[in-house]
Amino acid sequence: MQVDPPTTGSDAYKALRLEKSLLKQSQVYSTKLFRSLTVDLQGVLLAEAQLQSEELPVFAFVEDSETWFLATSRRVLWSRPSFKHQLRYGQIREMGMSELDKVMRQYEASGDWDAWEDEIGMLRFSSPWFYFVDDCGVQLDVLLPPGGPLYAIWSAMRFMVQLERIHPCQV
Amino acid sequence: MKPKWLLKPLLRAIFLEETCRLLLAEQAEKSKLYRVAAVEYRACTLLDDSAVNNYKLGRCLIDADSMSRAHLALKTAMSKNWTKEEQVDKTACQSLLDEIESKNRVVRGN
Numbered sequence: 001m002q003v004d005p006p007t008t009g010s011d012a013y014k015a016l017r018l019e020k021s022l023l024k025q026s027q028v029y030s031t032k033l034f035r036s037l038t039v040d041l042q043g044v045l046l047a048e049a050q051l052q053s054e055e056l057p058v059f060a061f062v063e064d065s066e067t068w069f070l071a072t073s074r075r076v077l078w079s080r081p082s083f084k085h086q087l088r089y090g091q092i093r094e095m096g097m098s099e100l101d102k103v104m105r106q107y108e109a110s111g112d113w114d115a116w117e118d119e120i121g122m123l124r125f126s127s128p129w130f131y132f133v134d135d136c137g138v139q140l141d142v143l144l145p146p147g148g149p150l151y152a153i154w155s156a157m158r159f160m161v162q163l164e165r166i167h168p169c170q171v
Numbered sequence: 172m173k174p175k176w177l178l179k180p181l182l183r184a185i186f187l188e189e190t191c192r193l194l195l196a197e198q199a200e201k202s203k204l205y206r207v208a209a210v211e212y213r214a215c216t217l218l219d220d221s222a223v224n225n226y227k228l229g230r231c232l233i234d235a236d237s238m239s240r241a242h243l244a245l246k247t248a249m250s251k252n253w254t255k256e257e258q259v260d261k262t263a264c265q266s267l268l269d270e271i272e273s274k275n276r277v278v279r280g281n
Binding site for chain 1: 186
């Protein structure tokens with residue numbers, strides 16, 4: 001039986017596009033899809049997220065019950081010990097790796113590109129700090145698994161911010 | 172022997188490298204650190220010598236005041252194939268190239 005594709009702009013549509021965007025980075029992340037998580041983990045995340053009607057959870061990177069990152073069809077939520085935050089995709093103005101700006105500024109001035117290659121080579125696969133800047137200009141730091149997973153999440157979030165501009169959430 | 176077992180992880184590593192460098196380049200460009208952005212976009216063109224990567228490199232080189240290298244990158248970009256989704260970038264690339272060439276004509280005219 002053939003299933004109808006979701007209506008363009010709906011939560012199901014956004015969830016499907018987000019899932020494809022993540023898996024485009026690597027099929028390895030199929031284990032991070034919400035439906036692939038254990039029932040216990042799903043329960044923890046659902047209790048934290050308090051999803052709105054029609055909103056769908058898509059993927060999550062979970063370290064333990066206090067340190068996790070969850071992306072849904074409408075927003076992104078993250079937690080680390082004694083800190084929880086969430087942003088709708090429409091609220092995200094900028095994002096990037098927290099430790100990079102300072103290093104980039106230093107090399108922009110010096111122009112020592114050999115040293116830059118060495119430094120960035122180390123930093124880009126070891127730094128777990130990521131940030132979002134919200135629509136009020138507030139920078140919020142997020143702890144993510146460094147290396148490939150961080151770039152996969154970054155790429156997927158960038159995609160969702162663009163998708164949200166095309167199909168803004170009506171709720 | 173089919174090298175498929177070797178090719179797949181290699182392609183995945185190249186894809187990750189390009190994604191990573193593209194995101195770093197965009198962050199640098201947004202922070203107006205154009206020389207760093209140009210270095211990162213240059214790395215992207217080595218991994219994937221596409222029209223868009225060359226256009227982005229050229230765009231940053233203009234802001235980094237490297238006009239002759241920007242001209243070369245934009246010319247390279249225009250000689251490549253552009254997909255349907257990249258037509259907006261193609262138009263922007265052509266107008267940057269026209270701008271540089273008209274400035275060059277003025278300089279030569281003087």
